[in-house]
Amino acid sequence: MPSHILPVTNPNLHSSKQHSYLRIDPTTMPLKQDDPITSTRLVSSPFEDETIISVRPLLSRTPSFAGTTTTSSSASYQQRRRRVASENSLSSLSDESIGQRQSLAREVDRAAPETFLLTRLGLKLLRYMGVGYRWIMRFLALGCYSLMLFPGFIQVGYYYFFSGRVLRSIVYGDQPRNRLDLYLPKNTDGPKPVVAFVTGGAWIIGYKAWGSLLGQQLSERDIMVACIDYRNYPQGTMSNMVEDASGGISFVCNKIAEYGGDPNRVYLMGQSAGGHIAACALVEQAIKEAGEGGSTTWSVLQIKTYFGLSGGYNLFNLVDYFHSRGLYRSIFLSIMEGEESLRRFSPEVIVQDPNLKKAVSLLPPIVLFHGTADYSIPADSSKSFAETLQSVGVRAESILYEGKTHTDLFLQDPMRGGNDRMFEDLVSIIHSDDREAQAKDEVAPPRRRLVPEFMLQLAHRVSPF
Incomplete structure (x- = not known):
């Protein structure tokens, strides 16, 4: 048997x-x-x-x-x-309902490490700033400020983690934090202009997700945005940050066509410390291309315009100012690799060197945005840099916004909805050579309000920035 x-x-x-x-x-x-x-x-x-x-x-x-x-x-x-x-x-x-629950669980699992990282960065900043009376008061002010903008943060965070038009953590290099987020326009009718954006964060808490609000709103105007992450202090010092930013810009210039971007319409932008890092990367690249040494993987000629938002470009004028604001001199000099490196990381000083005329001539047009009520980095930083660039033959201008603080231009005004001047100025320059895009901008609906006005007014008053 x-x-x-x-x-x-x-x-x-x-x-x-x-x-x-x-x-x-x-x-x-x-x-x-x-x-x-x-x-x-x-x-x-x-x-x-x-x-x-x-x-x-x-x-x-x-x-x-x-x-x-x-x-x-x-x-x-x-x-x-x-x-x-x-x-x-x-x-x-029950497959469909279980599948939906598992999809949500996967997104939560992905969000958890991001939340942990942001918390760790915040605690790290407090550790370096110290726990004196001044910083305790600023920490409390930061808590109130965040609470006032919390409705907007929730909506932006939801879009960042759950939108299918956000490609998160694309690897652009082999160093820690060599990742970028890509914000894709809804329309895919042809190659789109691209903004390579370097976020701020006092060189200590910079993170790519800080650009999610800008990325979302620019993508609604058919502009692709790549938010570049980089090593922060003490994981890296200024030369590492510039190296990382340059690597991210190189990825955008060489690979963006694979995602529907136009490699012939690449714009570079940085905010606050990110504006300083991006400007250093741009000037350093121009010096390399002028034959001063160093290999290149991208060209300054690929950048149509550089936009600086609330940035600082002459460190000699900022060391003592930052010290009075709580970013103490010893910490700041450690970030910048010592007092002897301040010149190297001061674009405004470098472009005045008569031996670098060829490199300076390669720089693209430069537009610097700044609020006159900015107490984190004075508006004179952008005004002085624009005047210096003009004196050495670079097309440059500074656009100042009366009464705007360090965060008004980047957070409160975008969350207010409607039309704000800085955003419209930025879009009009990017679309200056595209009549079809200009026609769409004229009939574009006002942006949706994310936070009630009274909360925005309170945030403006209590902002520690």
């Missing part, structure tokens, strides 16, 4: 996903009537792990294997098959 094969439960089934079988000779191993035999059957499932359904054994509980299969055994077998099929049907009916 041919031997039968019984499936036997494998205790490591969930981890190995392998079946174990025991071959039984019916002539030598009879089964008793009172021996409860159980087995498991693997039912296919669309999820990672198979579903395990307990079924009754296929063998009849008879004193021996002698004789033939009875009609009752056949009927019992058919009944078991119908039960398994029914369970499979019920499982398939």
Whole structure:
């Protein structure tokens, strides 16, 4: 008589996903009537792990294997098959709802490391700033400020984590934090202009997600945005930050066509410390291309315009100012690799060097935005840099916004909705050579308000920036 094969439960089934079988000779191993035999059957499932359904054994509980299969055994077998099929049907009916829950769980799992990183960066900033009375008061002011803008942060965060038009953490290099986020326009009718954006963060808490509001709103105007992340202090010093930013710009210049961007319409932009880092990367690249040494993977000629938002460009004028604001001189000089490196990382000083005229001539047009009520970095920083650039033959201008603080231009005004001057100025320059895009901008609906006006006014008053 041919031997039968019984499936036997494998205790490591969930981890190995392998079946174990025991071959039984019916002539030598009879089964008793009172021996409860159980087995498991693997039912296919669309999820990672198979579903395990307990079924009754296929063998009849008879004193021996002698004789033939009875009609009752056949009927019992058919009944078991119908039960398994029914369970499979019920499982398939719930696949969609379970799939949605698992998709949400995956997004939450991805958001958790991002939240942990942001918390760690905030604590790191406090550790370097110290815990004196001044910083305790500013920390409390920051808490109130964040609370006032919380409705907007929730909406922007939801878009960042759950929108299909945000490609997060694209790798652009082999160093830590060499990642960028890409914000894709809804319309895909042809290559789009691209803004390579370097976020701010006092060189200590910079993070690519800080640009999510700008990325979302520019993408609504058919402009692609790449928010470049970089190493912060103390993970890296200023030369590492410039190196990372340059690597991200290189990725945009060389790879953006694969994502629907136009490599012939690349714009570079930085905000606050990111504006300083991006300007340093731009000037350093121009010096390399002028034959002063160093290999290049992108060209300043690929950058149509550089936009600086609330940045500082002459460190000699800012060391003492930052010290009075709480970014102490010893920490700042550590970030900038010592006092002897202040010139190297001061674009306004570098462009005045008569030996670098060729490099300076390669620089693209430069537009500097700044609020006159900015107390984190004075508006004179942008005004002075623009005047210096003009004196050495670079097309440059500074656009000042009366009464605007360091965060008004970047957070409060965009969350207010409607039309704000800085955003419209930025878009008009990017679309200056595209009449079709200009026509769309004229009929574009006002941006949606994210935060009530009274909360924005309170945020403006309590802002520690």
